[in-house]
Structure formats: structure tokens, C-alpha cells
Amino acid sequence: MSRSKSITGGLFIGVTAFSALLIIAVIIILLVVIIIGGKETFSWEFLTAFPEDGMMKGGIFPAIYGTALLVLIMSIAAVPFGTITAIYLTEYAHEKSILAQTIRFAVRTLATVPSIIFGLFGLGFFIKFVGGGVDDVFLGGQLKWGQPNILWASLTMALLTLPVVIVSVEEAIRTVPRELREASLALGATKWETIKRIVIPGSRSGIMTGTILAVSRGAGEVAPILFTGAAYYLATLPVSMSDQFMNLGYHIYILATQSANVDQTLPIQFATTMVLLLLTFTLNLAAVIIRSRLRRKAK
């Protein structure tokens, strides 16, 4: 082999390595810049206090509370449906059947639909069609459900995170050994009993990963809730499903682009971003660790 070729080779490998390290560097820079910008303002009080002086001072407790409530309602909707779909795809459907393939395609499409489209759908379907319909039929046209609120925002978010749950749970169910299922069936258990007693307990970690990833995604997405329930500022916490709510991501967006005093609220913006980033980062890290353990077990 000639020397020039090995130099080209070295250069080529160097360029690929540089690309990979560039991505890692950007991730680290992003994390460090946000943390440095936010750590001065960040305190226990910042997490537990209400905003004051038209959001110029104070904390972000309502935004944290709203985000937590959002992901809670979202998980209650998304996790069972996602898990059942995954069970259908792995246990009931034939791998090659048209139905199963259509469902798989639908799930993948759902995963790539832009999040703003979910917002439009939430507005058109949940708020105007379902909510407006409920108001017309049960409340005699009085406006209660036919406007943005936390229930519609959570359900919209649940649609967005459904594919996340399905994919994680499906992967976990596939790691449950065939022999366990066969042993259960051979002992006289029915298919449903096998699923209930063997498959679901065996894929608990996958359901967990799916939930964590969904929560992380739901906590970070803003586009779907822009006009389905997030509010700029609320003096009280949401108590009913028909209340609007504050949200961490929406808070950042509003403070950084819509408020009159962007420079004065800059420390609050950085601190809020830091809270959101660390929250999603921790959740994702947990999911990555659980999943890598799961994959090792599967091998």
C-alpha cells in the first residue's frame, strides 16, 4: 500500500471522527451554557414560588405544576393504549398480515407528524368537535369544554407520545423468552392468561422506559399546546379539567419572545430552560440506562 493512500485513509477516518466529536461537543456546550446561565437564579425558592411583578421576579411553581399535571393525564391516556397496541402487534397479529403492517405504518407516521399538526388537530377535534359538542348537547350551548383546557392539551399530547410508548413496549415484549410463553400455554393457561401473567410482567421495564420517554417528550413539547390549553399567566393553579394551565416550555417561549422586557427576565429564562433541560435530560438518561440493560439481557 502506498503512503499517499494511507494518508487519505487517515484523513478520512479523522473527518468522520471529527463529525462525531463535533456533535458531542455541541451537546456539552449546550448543556454547560444553559446551566451556567441558569444556576445563579436557580434555587429551591425559584422552584416553589409563584411569578411576581408580571413575571419579572419570583419562581415558576405554577409552570412546574402545570407540566406535571399535563404529563400525568397524558400518561394515563397514552400508556395503556400504547401497551395494548404493542401487545396486539407482538402477540395477536401475524407479522406479515396487512392489518399489522398498516398499524405499524400508522404508528411510524404518527411518530413523524409535525407536532404543530397535533395542535391543529387538538383544536379542530377535541376543542371544537368534542368539547363544542358536549357543550351543545349537555350544557345547552354554555361554553365550558369547547375552549382550550388542560384535558384537551393532555389528550393531544397523548396522541403525540403514543408511538413512543408502543415502540418501547414492543421492543420489551420481544425480549420475553418464547419458552416462558410455551411453558405457560402447556400448563393449560389460555392466551390472555399468558399475556396477563407472563408477558406483561416480563416486559415491565419496557413499559417503564416507554412511560419515561413519553413523559420526557410530553414535558418538552410546546407546539401542540400553544392553542389547546397553555396559558401565559395564571394566578391560581388549575383545579378542574376545564382549567387552563401554565407550562415550562411555553413559559420559556413566552418570556423569550413575547414579553416586553426580555433582557430583564433573562436570568429567569435561563433558569427555567435549565429546569426543563435537566428534567428531560435526567428522564432520557434513565430510559437509556434501563433500555441498555434490557438489550444486554436480550442478547
Add this chain to the structure above:
Amino acid sequence: MENQPEHNKFVFTRESLKKKFRWSEFLSEKIITGVAFLSITIIVLIFFFVFKESLPIFYTQEKSVVKVESVQKQEQYGGETDTAQTNSSGQEQYGVTTTDTTMIENQVQEEDTVPHGSEQATFKSLTGKKWLPVSDNPRYGLIPLFVGTLKITLIAMLFAAPIAILAALFSASFAPYWLREIIKPAIELLAGFPSVVIGFFALMVMASFFQNIFGYDGRLNAFVGGVAMALAAIPIIFTITEDALTAVPRTYTEASLALGATRWQTALFVTLPAATPGIFAAILLGVGRVFGETMIALMATGNAAMISANPFESVRTLAATIGAEMAEVVFGDTHYNVLFLIGSLLFVFNFSLNALAEFYVKGKLVKRFQGKQS
């Protein structure tokens, strides 16, 4: 011996071996199948409801056209020269970038000829070059939004595609095991960064950084937005490319190495070409992600709807337009319907990209690895 089974309780006849009908089994299977249909139902509902809200455009269009015609007929009785003049000036506005004064003139003249101009959203006005939805004489030209979206997609892909593909090649072909175990989870974590955080980073940090380097006027522009979007697209492109590269059969690389090729030659001339359909799919999905990205576009692009080829000028994307304006429109207004029409277009575009990536590319990949295609 043959009589012994008679006092055995378990006599296996054809009847007893038949599967017993159990309600719990029947119901659980039906319920699970029903729930599984949900994903398909959601996709159909999304398309139906987003499209439904944009439909009134097409109805009002017909109505207003009739009205315009009747008005023009009435005017023709008065004087033909007047209508000719106003028509020509009305057409001019599409060609020439008008200053404020001529715009007011046009508005006045148009209000004379077209009394229901504010309700109008014809095909012609949708393909116009101005997006002015909240002026006295609203115009819903989608061209600047399309141009803005394409420009930002192009910038983002110019950054994201090479970096992500090269990084994937490094991870799949060259990196030692321990390094790969760092790179892959790290990029998975980047995929988990909320887009509002990336948007905030672009708005507060990257915008000033690039302004110092390039020295342009506007802090927020297509370039900043594009680079920020590249951060969102990189994990998608990286992950799918990496999967495609590792799916290339070992025999390919082994054959290449056995023939005396070095590792980098094998990676560049054997592994990479074999995985092209997968890389193509990765780029398609990356484009889809950038096309529909809302928060980064809202925060980092400056949001001015203008047509220009300069990457350092502000742009407004389709998705950002929905995000910025939907909260302020009147329900059922033309503006509201046009925003839903943009949503339908985004959805259809994204659906097509996904379908293309799914069927065309995957089919090709499978065929290639099975040796049906050289």
C-alpha cells in the same frame, strides 16, 4: 391393557380437544384488536379534521367570485376605463414589491372594486407573493412561506446531513467499542432535548455568536434557524444511518477486507454504498422533521415573511406561521381557515415523505441485501 383408559378421567376425544369458547378470551382479543386500530383511526381523524377546518376557503371563494363579478358588471355601466385602470394596478401588486404608499393606494382601489376583498382567499391570492393576514386588506400569499421553509430546510440539511452521516460512519465502522457506547447514547440524549430549549439556545447564544463572526445586521435569520434545526435533525439522520450501516451483511465487509482493501476503503466504497437506500430514508425523515419544526422556527428565524435568496435574512416558515398566528385569529375566519390549509399541506407533505421512506427505500434495501439487485 386396552381397557385401562376407561377408569382414567382424562379421555381425549375429538370434542374435548377442541378449543373451549371462553368469554374472557373472546373479549380480550376483540378489545386488544380494537385498541390497536386506534393508531390508524388517529391518522385518518387528523387528516379529516385538519382538512375539514380549511374547507370553508373553497366555499367562500365561490361566493366571493360571484360577488366580484356582479360588482364589476355594475361598474362597467359607469365607465369602462375606470375598471381597466384598477384592474391593472391590482395586478401590479403581485409583481412589484410595493412601498407603503402604493400599498395604501392599492388597498383603496381594491376596496372600490372588490367590496368583499377581506373575505377572499382565491387560488390566485393563495399563490401570491405577500403574506399580510392581519392588515386591512389581508393577503394570504403562501409563496413567501414556502420559500422560507425550503430555504431553512436546505440550510439545516447542508449542516445536518454530512455531519450526521459521517458521524454514523465513524460510529459503525471505525470507533472502538467503548467510544461507540458513548456516542450513541449521547446522540439519543440530543434527540430528547426539547425543541424549545434548542430554540432558546439559538435565540440567546447562537444568534449573537454568529452575528459576531459574520457581522450581519439582523440577529435572527434563516442561517441561525437552519443551524439550530440541524441540531434537531442530526439525531434522526444519525440513528437511521447507523442502523442502515450496521445492517449491511458482514460478508460484504469481510469480502472487501479479504481482497486487500483497508478499513477506510471498505467503509467508504463498500459499506456506505450498500446502505444508500437507508441513508436516503434518513435524509427524508430529517427533512420531514425540519419542515414541520415549529418552536425553533418561531424563536430563531425572525419570522418576517419575505422572499430572498440571502441566507442571512429573516424568514417565516409554514409551521411557525401556524404557531404564531393561530392563537390570535377569530374562529371560522378566512385567516383561521388558511392556517388550517397550511396544516393540511404540512401533513400531506410529511405523510408522503414518510410513505416514500417506508415503501420505496425499505423495499430496495431488502432486495439489495438478498442479492436480487446488484
